[in-house]
Amino acid sequence: MSVATDAPVLDLDCEHLFTVEELRWRDRVREFTAKHITPVVDADFEDRHFRLELVRGLGELGVLGMHLEGHGCAGAGAVSYGLACMELEAGDTAWRTFVSVQGSLAMTAIAKWGSDEQQRRWLPGMAAGRTIGCFALTEPDGGSDPAGMRTVARREGGDWVLNGAKRWIGLGSVADVAVVWAATEEGVRGFVVPTDTPGFVPRDITNKLSLRASIQCDLSFEDCRVPADAVLPGVIGLRGPFSCLNEARYGIVWGVMGAARECLRAAVERSTSRRVFGRPLAEFQLTQQKLADMAVEYQKGLLLALHLGRLKEDGRLAPAQISVGKLNNVREALDIARTVRTILGGDGVTSDFPVMRHMANLESVRTYEGTDEVHALVIGQALTGHRAFS
Structure with a gap:
């Protein structure tokens, strides 16, 4: 399933599963990422620099709270939002994280549980990127x-x-x-x-x-x-924050596939250009085995994200299903990054390639919005009916 025309992955010919509107969102966010994030992100990562000036641009792009309706929000579908997350995280997890915190967490809490006055006061500015x-x-x-x-x-x-x-x-x-x-x-x-x-x-x-x-x-x-x-008048109890966390977790399911895609791209390009023992690294069977395994897991992760997106749009997405997506896709994206690093050899630990940056970021994603252990127990409860954690 190729969601990037130049992505070096096995093409399962699934482009037709996306609507024209969804592809339009993908392409617009991809263009923004290529223009504003990718050229500077290695330096920003090195310097611990958050590029605050990009926030207004993301507001103009329409991705802040894009899954919400009214108050200047785009009212986009779940798959469109997922594709936006994937393109942003292909640039760097920091920017998918920003969109997630702003839209899936803070804005969703106010939109779902806030008063009319709270919504009028905060949401328009947050959607436009004037308010963080x-x-x-x-x-x-x-x-x-x-x-x-x-x-x-x-x-x-x-x-x-x-x-x-x-x-x-x-x-x-x-x-x-x-x-x-x-x-x-x-x-x-x-x-x-x-x-x-x-x-x-x-x-x-x-x-x-x-x-x-x-x-x-x-x-x-x-x-x-x-x-x-x-006080948010619409909810009492942990149902309030958990409903927002599920929105963020859903975005992660898509986002980490963007990081995986860029790592896989680096592996294919490097293995076909680097020569060892007199021939391209890509000619060796062990290298092709690694590339094939990674491409399969990348494709599976994207198809899983798309399936969850369609369930979400139908109003049928359950929390345990989100846990399946978060647990699987983060785990596989991180495994792809680690395997790619082995193909790149010693150069893989340098900023000549985005792989170590993505790998380091994915370690955080694996922890936030629910650790592997928490999501495994959520899935376990859904399977057995028994709650294994308090």
Whole structure:
């Protein structure tokens, strides 16, 4: 299944499975990535630089909250969104992550669970890239255990006062608004918190060896006071953040295939141009075995993503099915990156090729929005009816 006309992969002739509109989204995002991301991303990764000036361009492109309707959002289909994620991550995971945090997490929380006033206030600017959002759920002591969150919000007069800490929060130090999840006497609630609120304190995590062209932060809330209408009125409990996480996980299923595609492209090009023992590396059987195995897994991953996308558009996509996609596609994309590195030899660890950058980024993707272990247990529960984690 070739989704890029020049992609060096086995062509299963599936282009006809996409609509004209879906292919239009793919091509527009591919062009943006080729023009604005690919030429600078190696330097940005090296320098730990998030290119903030691209945010408005992504808003103009229409990809911010593109799966949502109204308030300036594109109202695109699930497959169109998936293809956009794939093209962005082919450039770098940092940019698919940005679109995911902004649209699948922060904007989705406000669109699904926010009041009309919250939606009118925040969503148009976020869709246009004038306003940046973040989504504060993960905490220092338990990314996979949100039910045990220690960040709390208590009522004080007509206000809410937040205290606690979050970790690995994408965009926290550049965001204008944060969707913060906190424990209350009623259960877990979401709060829409402008980041200039006193007591909201972001700190960049600077020692990352992955996602270096992105921003992740520690957040602390020190008597952070917000008005009563800051709470998301539409949901109480973990159903709220989990519904947003499923949107983000769905985008990951597609996105990582973009990283895998670029690694596979590098392997084919290098193996056909590099000569060893007097002939091209690609002539050796072991090399062809590696390339064939990677191409098969890449194709399978894309077909799985497409199937999940059609289920989503039909309103039939279950959380366990998303877990199948996230677990399989991230795992296989990372395995492809590692195998490609062996074909590239020592040069594979240099920035002459995108492979080590993608490999490092995929290690983060394998952890965030649910680890392999968590998704395996979700699938296990769906198979057996027994819940193996608390």
